[in-house]
Amino acid sequence: MADSHTFDAKGHNPDTDGSLPPEGSELEAHLQSKHMVINMGPSHPATHGTVRLKVELDGETIVKIDPEIGFLHRGFQKSCENVTWTQCLPYTDRLNYLSAMMNNFGFLNAVEKLIGLEIPERAQYIRVIGSELHRLTDHLTCVGATGLEMGGFAPFLYGMEARELIQDRVTELTGARLTTSFGRVGGINRDLPEGWADKVHKTLTRTEELLVEMDGLLTRNRIFVDRTKNTGVISAEDAIDYGWTGPALRACGIDHDLRKAHPYWVYERFNFSVAVGEHGDNYDRYLVRMEEMRQSISIIRQALETIPAGPIIVDDWRIALPPKPEVYGTIEGVMAHFKLVMEGIQVPPGECYDATEASNGELGWYLVSDGRGRPYKVHVRAPGFPVLAAVPHIIEGKMLADLIPTFDTINMIGGEVEQ
């Protein structure tokens, strides 16, 4: 099969001229060969979420690959148009289900920008903490799955242990493990639980230990390095052309992180560095993610130490629900509560684009409001979409086995790509 594309001395292409009678004796007849098309997915161990990769193979070499999405399409944008702005929040959970809080906060941030609202400082700190916690879980899953799908089961389980611990802290904070629906327009709906900070510090210490374990198992592992270095390479120019953002872009050597480039919330108060790669290959993407996890841990630690006291949501009854004593005790409270729940937040007419740095890149929101209390249009710029679009460019002509680490390290999440 491997030499199916060789031309014989007479210039015959066995692929196209196969129907012609072979010249000379039967011994000179060449074997007819053709490319093999295999379907990886929709349900395949290596396709996270549900995505179908139609792969045309010449032996073990990929001639053509066609990623087909849509198996997870849930009508996110249309659903959002039928509910109030606050009610969109549970839908955003399900975009990138590995880091729901970043979707929540990103959406809220865009809505607040549309309103022109400044949220309290403490809420901004909590948003940073929540985002970084979920950046950790996302990267842990990605790196762990990379190890797993290349046959190393141990790093995956170390990653999962750390992720479970963080998930527990997230549960204590938000009340849910995955679909957090945390935060509200104008701030945060509940404050940090008592004694939570200490628990987080402990969790982070354990996570750091587990990161060292994963690092030891993978980073200098000859087989892992051979599998990932110089595979899945994309140049910085191509990455920009395809619209890559996030760790995948930074692995190409582009120092672009919205947390530094357009600081939002209180990110500019923290001392952290942006991990930047060099070669744009799988190994660099892996290293960037590992380093980002260490930086996230550092950010959470700084935030927990410097978080100020104060309100966690704006004191504006047109936007935030009034406190319960007011609702039960005063007519104004009841009215505000009723109006907010029944009619939703009256976002002024207008449109805006706002982006935050999610775990896989720039999570952009294009929102249009017509002032009716419901979104007129919610469009998500999912970071996974351009990344997935570049997969054929990266992988065509490479080996089938390279597809696996490449697909792992770009970390396409089905939920956000297919909205």
Next chain:
Amino acid sequence: MKRVLTVLFATGFIVATLAGVSAAAYAVAGLAEKYLFPGASRLSNIIFLMLVFVMIIATLLTLAERKWSALMQDRVGPNRARIDLPGLRNRSLAGIPHILTDVLKMLTKEDFIPGTANRFLFKLGPILAFAPVFALFAVVPAGPSVTVFGHHVDMVVATPDFGVLYLLAIASLAVYGTALAGWSSNNKFALLGGVRASSQMISYEVALGLSLVGLFMAFSSLQLPALVGDLGLAGAQATGQAQYLWRTDGAFDLGIPAWGFILQPIGFIGFFAASFAETKRAPFDVPEGESEIIGYFVEYSGMKFGMFMISEFVEVVVLAGVTTALFFGGHHLPVGNEWLANQPLMQEHGWLYGTILGTVFWVKVVFLIWVQLVIRWTFPRFRYDQIQTLGWKILLPLGLVNVFVTGALVLWDPSLRALAVVGMLEIGVVVVLTMTKKAEAAEGGAHGAHGAHGHDHGHDAHGLPSHASAASTH
């Protein structure tokens, strides 16, 4: 503390069981010689060595692998299957019931054959994968030849002159099973797996055979019992791996034995790597590659799949047994062999002597199985072409060089001491290389300014301006 005690107890239990079965094997073989025809002990050896030892170790290995991997990965491992009897109801019994449930599951599952498959070859696949592996153990001696009940008993099934060649020949038959399984399933993933498996197994056979040539030259034999060797008792010259390279004079013989891995470290590494590739386990599990192509047995279910699985575990046991016999002195102790053999008690009761040394053999086998499990659960999978590179460009030239170096050294110094010195030097070099790798790699990494550490200076405020400039270009 409790865990340590458990492990110690389990170790003791395993060794005691091995000793018990070894004793039973010798006793039954002696009885067979006595009451049946001469040579009947070979028949009882078939039952004991191949059915009892190999099969039971392979079966328990399914559990051991899960338990050990669990230990390595901070998990508990299988402990859910329980036996619903009073007193056993709340005990996990170290996961042993899982073996039973596995067997039950495989035997009772629907035996599905795809409509487009070639039915005959589809059914032949698992048989051809299983049978050769099973037959491999026939030439491996699992204990010394002793006198039991007044009859001579060998703890081996067959001793053909072509010894190791039988191993290589039969081992290469296993490729038919996997290739047929991949082809006859009429499934593209299975076909890819079958193609990968056959190319991998065929190319590693060259390295496999070549890595053993040095050993043949050192001991001038192909027969496994001859390679394991006999003790130099009653003035006779010790042969094979039973001889000492250097030893002290005295009643208790203390010295450096002429074990294969000391004489032939390169041969040992090559053999172990190549036979690991033959077993198709991680890091050489490309034919399976569950996250890529699922494997050549993707269409198999029930006990047909079970045959593939159990043949993999039997391969592990056989590989450990063969490696023990070839490179780790078979059933010989590292020191004190002659002292033990000269004890009046041992000379009187041949079965006791056989039992002790048979246990030594199986303990070595279990240790090598453990080594394989550790390797299996530590490394990720190679890429298909990287496996070929390793086989053809690294193992094969190494094996060739090893053949010539060994030949010259054996010719120069037939006492094998020169070979042993070179061997120990090689071991030293390998150890040093392994130890220093970290420092070198760190330098290399810093030199390449590879990846994420490029911006570590950003920890201090110094790094911030560069980010600010990046922001302005945005």
